[in-house]
Amino acid sequence: MRKHLICLLLCSLAGGLFFSLPTMVQGLAQENLPPGESVVAALALGGLGGPLLYLWRRLANRPNGQELEAARHFRELYQRTPVMLHSIDAGGRLVSVSDCWLETLGYRREEVIGHPLTEFMTEGSRQTAETLTLPELFTTGQVKDVACQLVKKHGEVIDALLSAVAERDRGGNIRRSLAVVTDVTERRRSEQEIEKLAYYDTLTGLPNRSLFQDRLSQAMAQAHREGAGVGLMFLDLDRFKSINDTLGHATGDRLLQVVANRLKKCVREGDTVARLGGDEFVIISTDFTHHQDPVAFAKRLLRVVGQPVQFDGREFVTTASIGIAIYPNDGADVSTLIGNADFAMYHAKELGRNTYQFFSAEMNARALEKLNLETSLRQALKRGELFLVYQPQLDLASGRITGVEALARWRHPEKGLIPPEKFIPIAEETGLILPLGEWVLRTACAQARAWQAAGVPGLRIAVNVSARQFNHPEFLETVERILQETGLDPNLLELELTESIVMENVQDAIMTLTDLKVRNIHLAIDDFGTGYSSLTYLKHFPIDRIKIAQEFVRDIPNDADDAAIVEAILAMAGSLNLEVIAEGVERKDQLGFLHQRRCKEMQGYYFARPMPAEQLAEIFSRGLAREPACLYEG
Ligand SMILES: Nc1nc2c(ncn2[C@@H]2O[C@@H]3COP(=O)(O)O[C@H]4[C@@H](O)[C@H](n5cnc6c(=O)[nH]c(N)nc65)O[C@@H]4COP(=O)(O)O[C@H]3[C@H]2O)c(=O)[nH]1
Known part of the structure; x- marks a missing residue:
């Protein structure tokens, strides 16, 4: 007034x-x-x-009434619109904000008006605003979709996009600006989530195969420009499948997470640890040739992975096998380098696991040989190059041969005799084990029937069954058909399965084993003690006997650990009412030890090596060179 x-x-x-x-x-x-x-x-x-x-x-x-109404309306719109709006003056201080702005950031109006806008930003955004965004707004008159981070009253940070226009007076000076702020925190989070899903492994948080391949090709391109090298380590956990099958997938997953964390701690910044899937990890090291000795690095990785893990008060140890390939010598492109590191890893496994191997030309030659074997194995069955040998199994008390194990052999026209350790894994890998396994089963059953007809009564024939055969939907029918065709009493057929086969899918395994059992087929667990079979499950499997693995028999009675394991297996089998046979008995001291602990049946070179059917027929008629009943007595 x-x-x-x-x-x-x-x-x-x-x-x-x-x-x-x-x-x-x-x-x-x-x-x-x-x-x-x-x-x-x-x-x-x-x-x-x-x-x-x-x-x-x-x-x-x-202003007339209409204009006043419009201004009031605008003011109200500005404040109440559900959009974050603010205006700053030429000094960057807030002169007005919308209610939504205040609500989102958790402030009251009087706490913000007159304060610099940058006061409500993170340090990084504040610097960007002061050096770039505000100067641009005040010179060009507008900015659009500038990413920034605002800090809520209680410290939480939101991601925002800011667009603003400046308002000038008649003299062309900036008076203030009006800005729209969009909260994109959720959108960013989803984008990050999508990116994570696309490029990261959800279980371990490590880069996945796609990101790994990207990084490897970048590292190789850079190494190519700089004339440097890139090291690639392919790491696979040993016997992870057994751990997974026996202790459950949840434990397996936790173990993978532990390993991932341990590996992450081992590498330098700039190196990549990725998980390709399952228990396969890869490490890209761009420092390999200069600062990092690959041998020392591989040893460190093995040491770190091999440290005991404790879950739910239970401790167990896992080891790893590592294959190493170095760019450019071991592969000039991504897939060759990965393939060669993978190949070297397999070689490390063959060498007994818990070790590392560099890719070499010699390995390449072995790969070629394997490929050749695969091709010839396909022909072998048709050309009749496969045959069976039989190894006696003895009952010590009676000294009788109670059964024989059928073992496959391959006589290659050029390479001569190829051991099953070499061709069975190839047959399993390629699926050839299905026709091969069927042929073995038919031949063995027919042979057992023939021995029976020739006057060797009650002789049981043991046949090895591979995982692929056992899990095949027609396995049961195949066995039944062969028994019918050959006329062999099902009780005289023993199927040998390894622990890992039955532990792979316990529920299915129990069903298949029960189906076999109701048909009166004898069932045995081969190489017992080398897997992770749990006693709880063992009780539920309708099996008749377990075969103590050669691995434990080899060093008894001198190796105290092996002796303890064998004793424990015998005691456990006794309490579960299972028959036991020890395999790989080569010496008298082994025989004595086993006999003292009431192991009644044995198989091994000490008594007889695997032999052709004709040779065995002779033994049936004249008896074994060593009579087991008197061996341990004298
Ligand atoms: N050092 C030593 N070794 C002994 C002694 N007694 C027996 N052996 C060997 O131990 C192996 C026992 O067979 P396995 O554990 O079933 O282990 C078998 C089995 O897993 C697999 N295999 C052999 N034939 C077949 C088959 O027809 N089907 C499948 N799926 N696997 C087979 O190949 C493996 C190796 O077979 P082989 O070379 O015939 O080796 C046989 C046998 O010759 C001994 O006193 N000392």
Whole structure:
């Protein structure tokens, strides 16, 4: 009010002067009025005109009702719109904010108005705003979709996109700006999630195969430019499948997470540890040839992975096999380098696991040989190059041969005799084990039937069954058909399965084993003790006997650990009412040890090596060279 009165007074004065001047000049010029009068008249006129002019001008500029309503409406819209809006002045201070702005960031209006906008940003965003965004806004007049991070009152950070336009006065100076802020925290989170799913392994958080291949090709391209090398380590956990099968997938998953963390801690910044799937990890090292000795690095990895793991009060140890390939010598492109590192890893496994191997040309030659073997194995069955040998199994008390194990042999036309350790894994890998296994089963059953017919009663024939055969949906029918075709009493057929086969899918295994058992087929667990079979499960398997693995028999009685294991297996089998046979008995001291612990059946070179059927027929008629019944007595 005071402001208006002062304005009115000043206008009266100014208006009086302004309007009186021409009157005064005219009066003086016409000399029809004395100067004093003309001044008074003029002042009076002017004094009235000034305020009138002022009032007219105020009324003319004053917003009308509609405009007032629009302004009020706009203000309300600005504040209540569910969008984060703010305005800053030329000094970057907040002059107004929308309610949504306040709600999102958790402030009250009086806590923000007059404060610099940058005060509500993270340090990084503050620097960007001060050096880039605000200068750009104040020079060009606008900024669009600038990414920034705002900090909520309680410290939480939100990701936002900020677009603003500047408002200038008539002189072209920036008066203030109006900005729209979009909270993109959720969107960013989903984008990151999508990226994570696409490029990272959900279980371990490590880069997955796609990201790994990307990084490897980048590392190789850079190494190519710089004339440097890239090391690739392919790491596979030993016997992980057995751990997974026996202790359950949840334990397997936890173990993979532990290994992933351990590997991450071993590598330098810039190196990549990725998980390709299953228990396969890869490490890209760009430092290999310069600072990092690959041998020392591989040893460190083995040491770190091999440290005991404790879950639920249970401790177990896992080891790894590592294959190493170095760019450019061992592969000029991504897939060759990976393939060769993988190949070297397999070689490390063959060497007994828990070790590392460099890829070499010699390995390449072995790979070729394997490929050749695979091709010839496909022909072997048709060409009749496969045959069976039989190894006797003895009952010590009676000294009788109670059974024989059928073992496959391959006589290659050029390479000569190829051991099963070499061709059975290839047959399993390629699926050839299905026709091969069927042929073995048929031949063995027919042979057992023939021995029976020749007057060797009650001789049981043991046949090895591979995982692929056992899991095949037609396995049961195949066995039944062969028994029918050959006429062999099912009770005289023993199927030997390894622990890992039955532990792979316990529920299915129990069903298949039960199906076999109800058909009166004898069932044995081969190489017992080398896997991770749990006693709880063993109780549920309808098996008849276990074969103590050669691995434990080899060093008894001298090796205290092996001796303890064998004793424990015998005791456990006794309490579960299972028959036991020890395999790989080569010496008298082994025989004595086993006999003392009431192991009744044995198989091994000490008594007889695997032999062709004709040779065995002779033994049936004249007996074994060593008579087991008297061996341990004397
Ligand atoms: N050092 C030593 N070794 C002894 C002694 N007594 C027996 N052996 C050997 O131990 C192996 C026992 O067979 P396996 O554990 O079933 O182990 C077998 C079995 O897993 C697999 N295999 C052999 N034939 C077949 C088959 O027809 N089908 C399948 N699926 N696997 C087979 O190949 C493996 C090796 O077979 P082989 O070379 O015939 O080796 C046989 C046998 O010759 C001994 O006193 N000392």
